[in-house]
Structure formats: structure tokens, C-alpha cells
Amino acid sequence: MTNRTISIPTAAPVSSFRCIACGVIRDNVSHDFRCTDCGDLLEIFYPAWHSEQMATNAPGFKALWQQRKTSRRAIDESGVWRFRELLPALRDWDQAVTLREGNTPLYNLPACARIAGVKQLYAKHQGMNPTGSFKDTGMTVAASFALQEGFRWVACASTGNTSASMAAYAARSAMRSLVVIPEGKVSWAKLSQALDYGALTCELRTDFDGCMRVLNEVVKQWPVCLLNSVNPYRIEGQKTGAIELLEQFDGQVPDHIIVPGGNLGNCSALGKALLELLDLGLITRTPKVSVIQAEGANTLLRSVREHGGKKLIPMQAQTAATAIRIGSPASWKKAVRVLQATGGTVEQASEIEIAQSKAEIGADGIGCEPASAVTLAGLKKLVKQEFVKQDDIVVLILTGHLLKDPEFTLKFHRGDLFKGTEYEQQAAALRLHQRARVTLEPTADAVVKALEQAEKSTPPN
């Protein structure tokens, strides 16, 4: 089974695999989803989209997608499969493995807007997906194709969210799942999800990049479908976040979409969607897609600034935003292409900036996990640089739910997130954002006193 291939479905819309580097087109792929000629990543493309039939049909898509919102069919209730005209076709749509993913809210962030210095700031909260992260939007598609191709096992290396998502979708479709994670570097909330959904969970004494290397060997020896974002079906599903976002803006196109960068699959997916919508004439311009990385895991930033986006030098990644603690991002070439095609940029956020921005998003009543908060931290810099203008409409993609990493949040508010680290002194500036718990005698008087004290203090925003 070492050279297991996945054949493409024959039903319309016809899709194929294309290498992002050498451009070779294939109808099937090997176990590692890489080009057998040059080893680079593959993407799914749709040759029929330039046909006359597509030109006739495309203008009707928006109404069709709206109409499906009232349907009780599982694939119409899914905020991913609702947009299936822009996805690869399953042999039987009703066999899609779905948890009714997508359908995530768009919130305004008034306090964060004031802090960042823009008039209109929104959060597309992908953490409101069934397992609490944007991964579900890609996983429903990749898991459905794995099932269609008869795989019994699916697998991923992960910083936590991919594994939680994959384990859930595998459990829903009676496939078994193998999770390979870096020991001690995955939040226990994410780890607990993988266990509850029944994954074979292997913690390795290495980082995410090491886990990925090991898994790439495993897929050569065991018939397992790789569900990391090198799997191009993942990218297709994650595209729908952008399609849904534009729908929520009623056809208006925001000026900027700001997304956290880890393995760089998500920015690639959102950018692909926007460029495809443009190609199909469903929008007339795209927002600028910008990527924000943690300073300690800033390979894309360094690639763009030091090598013009032509070369990426892997690094030993280090950040408390463990979801994006990745030193050798697989989809960096796809990400560079998206930055260039949409006119976006790349920035970085320090550990302190991430922690502060996370508290600010929390104080707006929204909340997110640390990796998502890099978006606000990055936006502040992009406004200062005047890359983002005061009147621009800006959307932050919040990728994970606040409850994904409670330990980070509790440590932050206790004031010991940076204890014993090189950031300890700088962290004093975060005190304004910290909310101490108070332990009281069990009397109404004591609680009323606490209320009186709270009245006297001013909230940070």
C-alpha cells in the first residue's frame, strides 16, 4: 500500500491536481500529496471553470448558496458544503462527513478598533466551529475524500487543533485516527479532545516539525490518509471561510483580511478562494490578505524580507502561542503567492504583544486562543506603518476558541505567564489587562465590598 493513490471523482465540477512549482497536472496523487516530478505541493484546480457553462452558472451561485440556508439536508446545513460548486465533487454528496461546520459569526470589535486606530474592525470567528477551530472547515472535505477512497486510517502531525478536528471527523465516519504531537507543547484542552474522539495519540519528544518528519515516514509504511494541510482537499474546505465572509458583508469587499501564519495553509486557502471568486466574476477586487507570525516562528517574514519570498530557511520555533510554533511551514510558497496576488504583507508579533492583544480581544467580549491574537497585534503595526488606513474595513480571522488554551489565559491573569522568562520585566506593562480573582468570606457583605472596589477601578479599554 505504499503507493496508494486517490483517484479524482468523475462527477462535475471536474477537478484535477496541479503542482504549484512545475505546473504538471495529474488525475491522482500519491500518499504524501506531493508532485512525483519535483516534490512540491499540489493544489486542486478546476479546468472546467473557464467553460461557457460555468460563465452561465456562476452569477446564480450567490442566490443558490443563500437558498440552501433554509434546507435541512446535512450538506446544505454545512457552512462548507453549502458552497459545493467551488469544491471538488464527491461521488455521493450525502456521504459527506459533516458536523455542520462553517456558519461562523462575523463580529464587530469596537474597543479593539479604537486601540488599533481603525474605524471598522471585524472578527470572523472560526473558533466557533464544532471542535473550536477553523480546521473543521478543511477537515470535512479531506475526511470525506479519505472515506470515499476507502481509507481505514487517517493521520496528522499537529500543534493541537488539527488533531482535535481530525479525530472528531474520523470518529463520525468510523475511520481510525493517528495523532502525532510534540510532547508537552499542545494545550491540554486540545489534547483532551483528541482523546475523547478516540484517536491513537502519540506524543513524540520533538517539535511539530519533527512530528511532521516522522509522520511522512509513517505514511510510506502504513495505508493511512495524511490529513495535514499538504492534503489539498483541506485547503479547498478552508476556502469557504472567505466565501462565507464575503456573503456576510453583503457583497461589499473588505480592504484587509489579517490571518495568523503557522504552517501557512489557512492564508493559502483564503487567498485561493478570493482569487477564484475574482476569476469567476463573483467579486471585482480582492481584499489584501496579510499574514502575522509570532516573532519566534517568523520564517515567512524572514523569507519575504530577506529573500524576496524565493527561499525559506527553517528555524527552531519558539512561542507560547503553541498553535503556530512551526519552524518549517509546508505551504510557504502558496502563502507568498497569495501575498503577492492580493497585495498583502507579512508582520510579526512579540510574545508580550500577543498576550496583550489576546486580552484586548477578550475584553471586547469575543475571546480567542493566543495564536489568533497575533492578528490584532499585527494590525496595530500595519496601521502605524500606514499600510492599513484609518478608513479601511479590516477583518481579523480568529482561528481558535478562547477555551482552547485556558492555561495560557489563567497564567496571564495570575501574572505569571512570563515568570522566569526573558520577558518578565516587559510583562509589567500587562498588569492593566490582568483580572485578579478574589477569594472572599462567604457573605453578601464581602461580595458587596468587592463590587464597591470594582466600581472605583477603571477597566483598561
Ligand code: F0G
Ligand atoms: N491558529 C490556530 C488556532 C491554529 O491552530 C493554527 C494551526 C494556525 C492559526 C495557523 O494556521 O497552519 O494554516 O497557517 N494549527 C495547526 C495544527 C498547525 O496542527 O493545529 P496555518
